[in-house]
Amino acid sequence: xxxxxxxxxxxxxxxxxxxxxxxxxxxxxxxxxxxxxxxxxxxxxxxxxxxxxxxxxxxxxxxxxxxxxxxxxxxxxxxxxxxxxxxxxxxxxxxxxxxxxxxxxxxxxxxx
Amino acid sequence: xxxxxxxxxxxxxxxxxxxxxxxxxxxxxxxxxxxxxxxxxxxxxxxxxxxxxxxxxxxxxxxxxxxxxxxxxxxxxxxxxxxxxxxxxxxxxxxxxxxxxxxxxxxxxxxxxx
Numbered sequence: 022x023x024x025x026x027x028x029x030x031x032x033x034x035x036x037x038x039x040x041x042x043x044x045x046x047x048x049x050x051x052x053x054x055x056x057x058x059x060x061x062x063x064x065x066x067x068x069x070x071x072x073x074x075x076x077x078x079x080x081x082x083x084x085x086x087x088x089x090x091x092x093x094x095x096x097x098x099x100x101x102x103x104x105x106x107x108x109x110x111x112x113x114x115x116x117x118x119x120x121x122x123x124x125x126x127x128x129x130x131x132x133x
Numbered sequence: 134x135x136x137x138x139x140x141x142x143x144x145x146x147x148x149x150x151x152x153x154x155x156x157x158x159x160x161x162x163x164x165x166x167x168x169x170x171x172x173x174x175x176x177x178x179x180x181x182x183x184x185x186x187x188x189x190x191x192x193x194x195x196x197x198x199x200x201x202x203x204x205x206x207x208x209x210x211x212x213x214x215x216x217x218x219x220x221x222x223x224x225x226x227x228x229x230x231x232x233x234x235x236x237x238x239x240x241x242x243x244x245x246x247x
Contacts, residue, residue, distance in 0.1 A: 063237030064237045
């Protein structure tokens with residue numbers, strides 16, 4: 022089945038460490054997104070990419086960077102992790118012109 | 134400022150009865166609305182959507198109603214089943230503004246009691 026996968030699923034790290042979260046998709050979609058979810062809150066958009074050469078900041082991009090290595094791969098990096106970046110991180114994809122986004126299973130990140 | 138509000142953090146319903154989940158929005162530019170369902174340890178999955186040119190959309194047991202004048206939408210699940218127990222997120226979109234961003238509510242946790 023065409024899918025959106027995220028690695029790792031769980032990660033515990035220490036303050037100041039560099040962390041990379043990876044997302045791959047086999048749906049053939051051109052658009053990819055990174056969201057963050059904090060307990061009791063909705064999903065907030067960190068970065069989005071419409072194609073390999075197009076990267077855009079979302080509403081909470083400070084402290085994060087991304088890389089679109091290929092149409093199917095979109096990575097999120099925390100250059101120097103801090104405790105308030107502890108959250109659930111979701112990758113999503115969509116086809117251009119479609120309103121529906123498809124989400125990966127999420128990565129639970131804990132920064133100590 | 135929260136543009137999409139789900140004011141009920143949780144809802145409990147008996148199996149077989151109707152579940153009604155509510156969502157309010159403040160941005161009058163939103164013209165497309167989606168409901169997502171999320172189980173623990175999984176990503177959100179799309180459930181049903183509605184365009185602002187409609188006031189109702191139905192898909193099996195799920196119906197979404199949109200009241201544009203009140204800036205309110207609701208998701209009805211009839212009949213409710215234990216497998217419907219999950220967190221439901223309302224999301225809204227302004228298709229004219231680059232059509233990329235979904236604005237999510239905080240979610241409502243639905244528990245369907247057997």
